[in-house]
Amino acid sequence: MCGVTPYDSGHMGHAFTFSVFDVLVRFLEAGGQRVKYVQNVTDIDDPLFERARRDEIGWRELAERETQVHIRDMTVLGWRPPDAMPRVSDEIKRIVSASSKLHSSGYAYRTDALYFDVSKYRGYGRLSHRTRRSMLRKLRDEGLLGKVGPTAKRDALDFPLWRPSARDEPAWPSKFGEGRPGWHIECSVMAMHYLGEQIDIHGGGRDLQFSHHESERAQSESLSGKKPFARAWMHTGMVRYQGRKMSKSLGNLVKVSQALQRAPAAAVRLYLVSHRYGRDWDFDWQGLARSARLVERMRKFLADDTRAGTRKTPPGPALMAEFNAALADDLDTPRAVRALRAALRQRDAAALRAMKEILVGSAALS
Ligand SMILES: [Zn+2]
Numbered sequence: 001m002c003g004v005t006p007y008d009s010g011h012m013g014h015a016f017t018f019s020v021f022d023v024l025v026r027f028l029e030a031g032g033q034r035v036k037y038v039q040n041v042t043d044i045d046d047p048l049f050e051r052a053r054r055d056e057i058g059w060r061e062l063a064e065r066e067t068q069v070h071i072r073d074m075t076v077l078g079w080r081p082p083d084a085m086p087r088v089s090d091e092i093k094r095i096v097s098a099s100s101k102l103h104s105s106g107y108a109y110r111t112d113a114l115y116f117d118v119s120k121y122r123g124y125g126r127l128s129h130r131t132r133r134s135m136l137r138k139l140r141d142e143g144l145l146g147k148v149g150p151t152a153k154r155d156a157l158d159f160p161l162w163r164p165s166a167r168d169e170p171a172w173p174s175k176f177g178e179g180r181p182g183w184h185i186e187c188s189v190m191a192m193h194y195l196g197e198q199i200d201i202h203g204g205g206r207d208l209q210f211s212h213h214e215s216e217r218a219q220s221e222s223l224s225g226k227k228p229f230a231r232a233w234m235h236t237g238m239v240r241y242q243g244r245k246m247s248k249s250l251g252n253l254v255k256v257s258q259a260l261q262r263a264p265a266a267a268v269r270l271y272l273v274s275h276r277y278g279r280d281w282d283f284d285w286q287g288l289a290r291s292a293r294l295v296e297r298m299r300k301f302l303a304d305d306t307r308a309g310t311r312k313t314p315p316g317p318a319l320m321a322e323f324n325a326a327l328a329d330d331l332d333t334p335r336a337v338r339a340l341r342a343a344l345r346q347r348d349a350a351a352l353r354a355m356k357e358i359l360v361g362s363a364a365l366s
Contacts, residue, residue, distance in 0.1 A: 001234075002187055002204035002212065003039035003085065006066035007051040010073050011253040012272070012283050013239040013246050017205050019269055020236050020277040020333065022079040024201070026358045027327045029080075038194040039082040040187050041067055043089050044180055049169050059170065060089070073256040076265050078363030084194050088186040089170075095181045095189045096174045098223055099161040103176075107222045113163035114176045115153045116184075121218040124157065127233065128210035132157070138210055159215055161185045184215035188223065191216070197224035203234035206278070234331075237280040246283070254283055265363035266356075267292040273333040273359055298344055298352060299365040305349040315351035319343050323355050333359070 001021055004014060021037075028035050042048075043063035052059040067087075075081075088095070102108040107120050118124045125135055136156055139145045148156050160182035165171040171178045191199060197220070202213070213233065220229040238245045241252045259268045262285070271291035275281045319342060326335035336359060343351040 001037075001039055001202060002208055003041050003082075004067065004070045005042040005045045005048055006063045006070065007048040008248045008253070009066040009070040010256050011246055012241075012256065012259065013205065014070065015073060015077060015256050015268070016239050016272045016275070017236040018074050018079060019077060019272045020331070021203065021234075022074075022077075022361055023273055023327070023333055023336075023358060024234070024331055025080055026361060027331070030354075030358055031324075036195060037080075037082045038084045038086065038191065040190045041085050041087045042183065042186060043067070043087045044170070044186065045088075045183055049166075053168060063087075063089075076260065076363065077256065077269050078265060078361030080361060086190045086194060088181065088190070091186070091190055091193070092172045092181065094193055095185055096162070096172075096176075098189045098192075098219075099181070099185060100175060101223060102161060102219065105222070107219075108161055109154065110176060111153065112151050113153075113160040113179070113182075115158040116161055116182075116215065116219055116222075118155060118157040118159075118218065121222055124214060124218050125210075127214045127217055130210055130214075135210060135214075142211075144211065159184060159211065161219075184212055185219055187212070188216045188220045191229075192220060192223070197226050198228065199230050201232045201234060202230035203236070206235040206237055209233075209235050234277065236277050237275075240280060240282045243282070245280075259288060263288050263292040264295055264366050266298075266360040266365045267295040269360040269363045270295060270337065274337045276334055277331055294341065294344075295360075295365055298356065301344060301347065302349060302352065302365070313350060315354050316343070316346065316348045319346065319348055319351040320354065323351070327358070 025035050025037050048063060049059055052062045099108065099114055102116065103110065103114060108114055108116050125132065145156055146153060162174060162176045162179055162181055164177060164179045169180060171180060191202065217229045221227050240246065241254055244250055244252060246253050267288065271288045274291065319339060323336050323339035326332045326339055336355065340352065340355040340359060343355055
């Protein structure tokens with residue numbers, strides 16, 4: 001999956017995405033699947049460079065600091081750490097060689113940068129169900145449209161694989177001149193290197209679906225000649241606060257650290273995953289407080305149960321069946337949280353422990 005671009009880590013939108021993926025990994029593993037979980041860290045990217053420039057800090061330093069914030073937050077929120085968290089800056093050689101392969105096989109052309117030729121790939125836009133017009137509109141809105149012309153890209157949808165770096169950006173040597181990778185190829189290369197040419201589940205925040213994942217899919221399938229690149233895609237919804245998408249530019253971010261001041265880690269986790277992964281939702285403090293009360297009841301009950309040392313009874317099969325059915329149904333975590341409430345009501349400690357393990361992982365109850 002696509003992890004953070006490390007420049008403003010640590011807010012609820014991030015925590016939601018990574019908590020959802022953590023539930024998925026834990027659910028699959030609890031069912032006996034072996035999971036290889038790779039989370040890309042995009043430490044070479046425009047927004048990161050812009051932030052570094054604005055804050056007058058080195059890009060590496062900023063990326064390292066924000067990656068650590070991300071890891072620290074998610075550790076507190078009880079994740080099972082990814083098996084690999086590759087960083088773009090460590091993968092440059094492989095990115096150059098993939099770009100070179102796309103160039104020599106006719107999928108890319110060179111003008112002022114090396115561009116991927118979208119017209120060579122059938123089905124660009126299908127992943128995000130977008131028409132050409134809607135793709136162009138989104139690129140324009142995000143300032144990613146770029147210039148079209150004989151010395152630039154041939155078509156507005158084409159995107160750079162390798163491009164010259166701006167004066168204060170890092171640059172690496174390559175057969176296409178000194179420069180740096182484009183955003184999408186970075187993730188194609190990391191995903192394919194760590195997971196293989198075809199992967200089972202790929203995902204990230206929904207804002208990545210177009211253009212990032214659409215482009216990643218086009219490049220990867222062009223590189224390997226195999227379809228599909230990913231058998232399933234999971235995109236998480238946006239978290240709003242006070243009616244608007246949480247974003248640094250609007251100044252309405254709720255940080256994980258702020259939530260942790262008001263509620264235990266398990267409550268923050270449970271509150272996050274009580275929302276369906278694909279939908280947008282509104283963060284509100286009352287919702288977090290409700291989850292905190294639930295977690296407190298769980299904590300008391302489990303502590304009493306441990307103290308009583310009652311004979312170990314297996315979890316109630318009906319409760320577990322409902323819980324598993326909920327998660328097997330396109331990861332319906334709100335329904336799984338209702339199953340957890342039922343386990344608490346029925347005072348089934350074994351079921352409650354098993355459900356807690358998947359929904360909140362190792363996050364602390366108090
Ligand atoms: Zn990515």
